[in-house]
Structures are given as structure tokens and as C-alpha cells.
Amino acid sequence: MSFSTPDLDATAVLHAAGAAVVERRLSEVRELELLAQWAALHGEVDDAGRRRRLAMVRLGGEGTPLVQDHCLGEIALARGTHVIATNHALADALDLQHRLPLIWGTATTGIVDLWIVRKVARLSRHLPLARVGVVDAAIARMLGREGGGRILDVAEAAIIEADVDLHNARVEEEKRRRYVGFGRTNEYGLRAxxxxxxxxxxxxxxxxxxxxxxxxxxxxxxxxxxxxxxxxxxxxxxxxxxxxxxxxxxxxxxxAEQPSSDAAADDDEQAPAxxxxxxxxxxxxxxxxxxxxxxxxxxxxRPKAVLYLHLHEAALTGQAAGVARAEPTGNHGLRAHTLTQLHRLLHRTKVTVKPVIDLNNRVRTTAYEHPEALKERVYLQTCGDYWPYAAATSRNVDYDHVTPYRSTGPPGPHLHDEQTGTHNSGPLGRTHHRWKTHAGYQARQVGEGRYLWTTPHGLAFLVDHTGTRRISPEVAEMIRQAPLGVDVYPGPVSY
Incomplete structure (x- = not known):
């Protein structure tokens, strides 16, 4: 339904506003239903009832079905979201359908915001299947009648009521979760x-x-x-x-300012003043x-730490604003700093400056292992995991041969040779590395710090210094078949 908002009177706006909220809620229900269907298509048994011999994971609580680990990346890419966010949504969907059917049945009518019931699913995930029904019954009758805050208050009480002994055990366990954490540094050099x-x-x-x-x-x-x-x-x-x-x-x-205590010693023998x-x-x-x-x-x-700074030479010569970007290595969590802020940050420290690395120089080796100098160059080309839409920028990654390594691979300047070098390397998180190796994802390095990905079902993505772009299979094939030294840059596409 489409309409011109300025043409609506007050009554029509009220009706339309309510309808829009219900429509949005039902759309979110549809998202969870699609995720649950994807899980069903990649469950523990195939269509013939045969048990699959693949790595399986249980994302939801007790009583939810197992899902193939290798299928999770592709549905995340199709949604254009991070794998972790997709996994959380899928876990919530499975919990609601298999552990909280009364809540789920009410939610599918559009009378409650999905974030509320999803939070109830997460809060109750640790409960045994035999006890989670207490929460299901208590909350289902409140949906559409109470606000989210009240619903969650009752949910927390119902979760304790469902299994008091388990709650007491979790209280003791929680004492072992003490921590100290830091937020991101803001643009003023302050941090929480x-x-x-x-x-x-x-x-x-x-x-x-x-x-x-x-x-x-x-x-x-x-x-x-x-x-x-x-x-x-x-x-x-x-x-x-x-x-x-x-x-x-x-x-x-x-x-030193205290008066002599000799005169008062006799009066003060029991306790020093x-x-x-x-x-x-x-x-x-x-x-x-x-x-x-x-x-x-x-x-x-003083503690020791390594700080990686990215700074344009123009900032050092005064030709541009002096801004340095710090990599979030370790627990520093630093962001962009002006040179003045940087000086204030480092003025109490003993600084050792390492030489700048020229990324225009290609480095290769005939060994399978990546030497540290090569890892440094590869990381600086990608600044983190080269999986599509990856959020991690940590240096704690695997250094992957994009094209599988062969000790007999042709040496020389060929772009797609199969030995170790900046031409055939990329940092990958451990999970993404496993998926690339075992789950049917195809990757090709198509330039310095530039990678082409295709998924088992034909989705295609280009990852480079600008981020991730979803491209059509035809453009992906064009990039794949381009002559050596020719980089194809696709324009905006619809899919």
C-alpha cells in the first residue's frame, strides 16, 4: 500500500502509524522464519533422512536442532550482515520456535516488538528444556498488554523461578566473570x-x-x-x-608538620595518634x-607496548592536518589522534621508531610459512580479515594462501602463482579460514590487497581497500578472467 503522507488527516495518520508498526514487526518475523528455514535445509539429516557427516553446531538452547557450521557464512553474506549477528538472530529464531512456542505464536501476530521476545529467548537460553515452559507461559499472556520493561522484569523473575538451584550456581559462576574493559577512544582523545x-x-x-x-x-x-x-x-x-x-x-x-610527640607519649601508648x-x-x-x-x-x-600509527607524510611537513590513526592492537583501542594529542599520549614514554614499510615492493618466499616481514606487509594491505564484511581488524589472524600453496608453483612475477608472497596472501580469522578451506567458498586475489569471493550458491563479493561490495556473477567472472595486470572495477549494481 502506498499513499501520500501530507494527504492524511489525524485519524488516518494514527491508523497508518499503527499499521506501519505491525508491518515492520511482521517483516522481522519473516526474517526469523527465513533463518529457521535455512537451518532446516542444513540440519542434522538430509532430505532422505540420512545423518550428515559434517561439523554441526547448536546455536540455540537445549531442544533446538543442530545446524551445519559451514552454512552460516553464506546466509550472513546474503543478508549483508556480520556472521555473529546472523548467528544470534538464528539462535533466537530456533529458541522461539522450539523452546518458547507460546511466545512465538503470539509474536507472529505482530502485536509485540521482536526485540522483546528475542531478549527473552536469550535470557532463558541456559534453562533446561523441561523448565523453560515456566517462562513461556508467564510471558506469552503479557505480550501486547504490557510494555517491554515490565515484560523483561517478569521474565527475569520467571527465569529464576524456573530453576532456583541453577540460578544460585550461576550467581557463583558470575563472580568469576569480573573484568575491566575499555570503550573506544573518541575524537577528543577520551575513553571510557x-x-x-x-x-x-x-x-x-x-x-x-x-x-x-x-x-x-x-x-x-x-x-x-x-x-x-x-x-x-x-x-x-x-x-x-x-x-x-x-x-x-x-x-x-x-x-614533618606534626608537633613532637615526646610530651604526649605517655598519653598515647595504646594507639598512635x-x-x-x-x-x-x-x-x-x-x-x-x-x-x-x-x-x-x-x-x-613502565609497561611496554607496540603502537602502530598510520600517518601521511604531508602531516609531518605541515602540508595537511596532522592526524594519526592508531591501529586497535592489543587492548589500546586508540583511534585517530592529532599530532598534539599524540605527543601528549607519548610524552612519558620511551619511543622506538621503526622504519616505514614500502608496500610497493612485492615480497615472496618459496617456504609455506609466512615470515614476520611478509605478515606485516600483507596486514598493512588489508588492515584486517579479508572475509566479506568482516569487522575484525586484529592482527591475531591466520595468514592464508588465497590460492592453495604448491611447493612446485611457478616462481617469478606471475600474479596467480601458488607460492607464498604478497601476491597470494590474506589475513583470515580462524572461523573464516575454516569455511574457505572446507565449505566451498572460492577466493581469488585479483590485485594488491584486492580479493574476489564466490559462495557455494553463487553470490559474489569484491573486497578491497574500500570495503566489501556485492557484485553480479557476470562481473565476478569478468574480474576472474581479466588478463594479468588488468584490474576491473565494477560500478554500482543491483541484485
Whole structure:
């Protein structure tokens, strides 16, 4: 149905708005139904009832059917989504159909947003099949009558009620999931820190931050709000040498300011008197220890890390804005920085600058293994996994021979030879590598850092420095058959 929105009166807008929401919900139901059908086509047995001898995975909870592991990549590509997102959606679909049939039956009428019932499916996935019916019955009667927040509150309670012993066991298990995590660095060089720790440790951190803020405020007249001061203080916790020096000097100064305690010794035999800062003099640093701490080279305590920066030469000569892009290696999570920000980030560190790699030079070897120098070049050409729509940019990947390696492959400058080199290499995540090797996906390197993919059912994708583009099979064949040295760049296509 199509209509001109400006022509609608208030009543018509209300009816149309409701109809549009139902239409969107039913469209999402259709998405899950298609995923479930794909799982059925790639289940544990074939059409003749014979058991398949392939790697099978169970994406949903207990009672959901097994699915061929190798089939998951292709349906993700057809949807234009990441494999992980598709796997989550498929798991939700299987849970709803096989474990929560009452909820699923209600959801298919379009009276509830799919994200609500999908979250119920995820929250209850750990429950045994025999107990998940408690959740199904409790939630199904609420759908279309209550808001999402209330439904999820009841769902959490119903999940506990379904298996109290299992919940208690999960509480103990969750204590082993304490963590410290970091968000992405924003364009201003700021980053969020998120932690789940023991409440006692959190109290100690809070007390230490309060103490450091008090010291910093007494030495610095900069105008900062309370939260900003605490953020600055938190940085000292990451630099124990500076923190120890700061605290030691402050304690020494406080002790020096205290009046002689000889006269009060008789009155204070049972417990040493606290100083004005709230610290007990019994734990104050002796002057000899303070001098020793000051003499130590604390730079030895600094952690070591490798930082990969991408910077145009024009930024160094002042011909362009000075912006450096940092690879998110390890747990750094850094993003683009100005040169000023970069200087501020590195000014406390000892920096070793490595030579720039010229990617125009082709490197090859007759060995099967990729030497580290070759891995570096291959990664810099792709900046991550070369699977279509891959999101990972980690260097923790397999270095794959795009065309299978042959020790007798023709040496020389041929683009499609079968030995190891920048002409026949690409980084792949382990799962994507397995799929390429065993699941019928075809890849061809068609230029430096440029790869052509075709799936078992004929979908075609071109991956290069601009990202992933879905192309027609005819264009894919044109690229595949192009003479050596000729790169074909397709324009926009519809499919």
C-alpha cells in the first residue's frame, strides 16, 4: 500500500502509524522464519533422512536442532550482515520456535516488538528444556498488554523461578566473570573505562581517588569539577611509580608538620595518634625510605607496548592536518589522534621508531610459512580479515594462501602463482579460514590487497581497500578472467 503522507488527516495518520508498526514487526518475523528455514535445509539429516557427516553446531538452547557450521557464512553474506549477528538472530529464531512456542505464536501476530521476545529467548537460553515452559507461559499472556520493561522484569523473575538451584550456581559462576574493559577512544582523545569488581575493591579505589584528589587540589589551582579531578586521579593509579612518589611525599610533609610527640607519649601508648589527613603515623614513610624511593629509576616499572600509527607524510611537513590513526592492537583501542594529542599520549614514554614499510615492493618466499616481514606487509594491505564484511581488524589472524600453496608453483612475477608472497596472501580469522578451506567458498586475489569471493550458491563479493561490495556473477567472472595486470572495477549494481 502506498499513499501520500501530507494527504492524511489525524485519524488516518494514527491508523497508518499503527499499521506501519505491525508491518515492520511482521517483516522481522519473516526474517526469523527465513533463518529457521535455512537451518532446516542444513540440519542434522538430509532430505532422505540420512545423518550428515559434517561439523554441526547448536546455536540455540537445549531442544533446538543442530545446524551445519559451514552454512552460516553464506546466509550472513546474503543478508549483508556480520556472521555473529546472523548467528544470534538464528539462535533466537530456533529458541522461539522450539523452546518458547507460546511466545512465538503470539509474536507472529505482530502485536509485540521482536526485540522483546528475542531478549527473552536469550535470557532463558541456559534453562533446561523441561523448565523453560515456566517462562513461556508467564510471558506469552503479557505480550501486547504490557510494555517491554515490565515484560523483561517478569521474565527475569520467571527465569529464576524456573530453576532456583541453577540460578544460585550461576550467581557463583558470575563472580568469576569480573573484568575491566575499555570503550573506544573518541575524537577528543577520551575513553571510557568499565569494570566489574568486588565491592570491597571498589571502595578502596574510591578512597584512594579521594585521597589523590585532595593532594592534587592542594598543589594545583586549576579549576576542575569533582568528576574531572577524579578522572585525573585515576590516571595516577595506572602509573604506580608516580602514585607512590605522590603519596610518599605527601605523607612525609604531613609527618614533618606534626608537633613532637615526646610530651604526649605517655598519653598515647595504646594507639598512635592519627595525623590531620586521617592517616595513622604508624604507617608513615620514614625519611630514609622516602629518599631511597626518590633515588630509584621508576621508568623500569613502565609497561611496554607496540603502537602502530598510520600517518601521511604531508602531516609531518605541515602540508595537511596532522592526524594519526592508531591501529586497535592489543587492548589500546586508540583511534585517530592529532599530532598534539599524540605527543601528549607519548610524552612519558620511551619511543622506538621503526622504519616505514614500502608496500610497493612485492615480497615472496618459496617456504609455506609466512615470515614476520611478509605478515606485516600483507596486514598493512588489508588492515584486517579479508572475509566479506568482516569487522575484525586484529592482527591475531591466520595468514592464508588465497590460492592453495604448491611447493612446485611457478616462481617469478606471475600474479596467480601458488607460492607464498604478497601476491597470494590474506589475513583470515580462524572461523573464516575454516569455511574457505572446507565449505566451498572460492577466493581469488585479483590485485594488491584486492580479493574476489564466490559462495557455494553463487553470490559474489569484491573486497578491497574500500570495503566489501556485492557484485553480479557476470562481473565476478569478468574480474576472474581479466588478463594479468588488468584490474576491473565494477560500478554500482543491483541484485
Amino acid at each position: 573505562l568499565i569494570a566489574q569488581i568486588d565491592a570491597g575493591d571498589a571502595a578502596w579505589i574510591d578512597a584512594t581517588l579521594t585521597r589523590v584528589v585532595a593532594i592534587l587540589q592542594s598543589r594545583d589551582d586549576v579549576e576542575r569539577c569533582r568528576d574531572e579531578w577524579r578522572a585525573v586521579a585515576l590516571g595516577y593509579l595506572a602509573r604506580p611509580a608516580e602514585l607512590l612518589t605522590l603519596l610518599a611525599e605527601e605523607v612525609a610533609e604531613e609527618v 592519627p595525623c590531620a589527613c586521617g592517616l595513622n603515623r604508624a604507617i608513615a614513610f620514614p625519611q630514609e625510605l622516602l629518599g631511597h624511593l626518590r633515588a630509584i629509576d621508576w621508568t623500569r616499572l
